[in-house]
Amino acid sequence: MNLDRPIAPDPYETLPPVPSFTLTSADVANGEPMDAEFAHDSVGGANRSPQLSWSGFPAETQSFVVTCFDPDAPTASGFWHWVLIDVPASVTELDRGVATESIDGAVAMRNDYGSQGYGGAAPPAGDRAHRYLFAVHALDVPRLDLGPDTPPAQVGFNLTFHTLARAVIRPTYQVKE
16 A cells, blocks of 8 residues: 555545534544454454444434544545434434444445445555544434435535534544555
8 A cells, every 4th residue: 555645634624614512432432443343344343333422412403414434545535434314313322233224214325335334444454544434413404315325425415504513533443464
């Protein structure tokens, strides 16, 4: 891998600013390496999503979208690992390894692996540690009304117009050579 390539910008720093709220996890932390449990099975991981919980979002929140994005993937567009839309406003926690069908009304969108649901970290072996941006977006609408095969970029486009606030945790993952 070319370790001399520039570090990609944090995509949330380039979007219009929105207020933040609190996002915590028993499993991942800002700037800290993730356990292999949250890595893709292609790199020996268990491919489980981490536990996430949030609070302090705006009172007018009508739903949430949960995403995981790797801006450091060796592509021009990063890599979407998880896009979960239409999470009811009453849901403020996702258990480790959550099954999407257990969240009433939520829709697991196609990730960049081409499957629905969470797809764990899998940076190229020997590459520097990648950042995984787990974000919860508080929305001003109860549903985005998008089909499960909607590309993540199109979901992101819709988020731009409906996000009231956003919370992000940025753990890392690296596969040694």
